[in-house]
Amino acid sequence: MKWRHPTALLRWAVCTLVALALFRLWPELDLGVSGAVFDADGPSRFPLGDTPPVRWVYLAVPWIGRFLLLASLVMLFRAHTPLRWRRRAQVLLLALVLGLWGVVNVGLKDHWGRPRPTEVSAFGGPHPFQSAGTVSPYCDRNCSFVSGHAATGFTLMAVGLxxxxxxxxxxWRIGVVAGLLVGAGRVLQGGHFLSDIVLAGLVMHGVCLLIRAGWLRWRLRQRLVHARDRG
Incomplete structure (x- = not known):
């Protein structure tokens, strides 16, 4: 079992820094995408967000996250769960608790203060636009950076870790597709900027890399201990 994750983590760090720099240097990316689905003259500022499929996905995703958490716990404590699915349950539970709840919801959304598209002046809100990664005083909790809904979809990449x-x-592909589809709905609703979706994916991917790296190191130590005991 070779230790290759420092390279993977380095690639992830470079991609994350490039994405942050891109959205900070060209805020038009965020404003342009949200502006394309904004209707200043209509009854709803983001009318596509009111369509039934988008609303259904928005309401269903938090329950899907709770179901994944419950299913992981059931598989872990069920006596006859196959080892493969027990391991999948372990990493999925870690991704949900450490990544989705800890890093995304508690760490970022409740402390970065980025106002959502519906809350910025460019789209009829009271606050100035804040670029991705900027800490601001315009939102107290459950803010725009990053998307919790999209992160729930991206969490599926942990299943195959x-x-x-x-x-x-x-x-990984399943998680990326799920996260992007859910994230697209949140952009249509005016709930998040494009950068909130992209960086939610990068955050969850980074968490998954760390979980796998930790598991590989633990497995390596176990093998060394067994080899020493046999010797």
Whole structure:
């Protein structure tokens, strides 16, 4: 079992810094995407966000997150859960608790203060636009940076973390597609900027890399201990 995650973590850090720099240097990316679905003259400022499919996804995602948490706990404590699914449950639970709840909701959304698109002056709100990653006083909690709904979708990439390379790639794609689809709905609703979605994915990917790195190190130590005991 080779230790390759420092390289993966370095690539993730570079991608995250590039994404942050891109959205900070060109705020037009955020304003342009949200502006494309904004209707200043209509009864709703973000009319596509009121369509039934978008509303259904918005309401369903938090319950999906709770279901994934409950399912993980059931598989962990169920006596006859196959080892493969027990491991999947372990990493999914860690991603939900450490990543979605700890880093995204408690760490970022409740402390960064970024106002949502509906709250900025460019789209009829009271506050000035804040670029991605900027700490501001315009929102107290549950703010725009980053998207919790999108992060819930991205969490699915954790399911394949301990599998073969093909399994990891498959679940990574599933998580990315789920996160982007959910995130697109939040952009249509005026609930998040494009950068909130992209960086939610990067945050959850980083959490997944750290979880896998920790598991690999633990497995390596276990093997060394067993080899020493046999010797």
């Amino acid at each position: 301990l599998g073969t390379p093909a399994t990891r790639r498959r679940w």
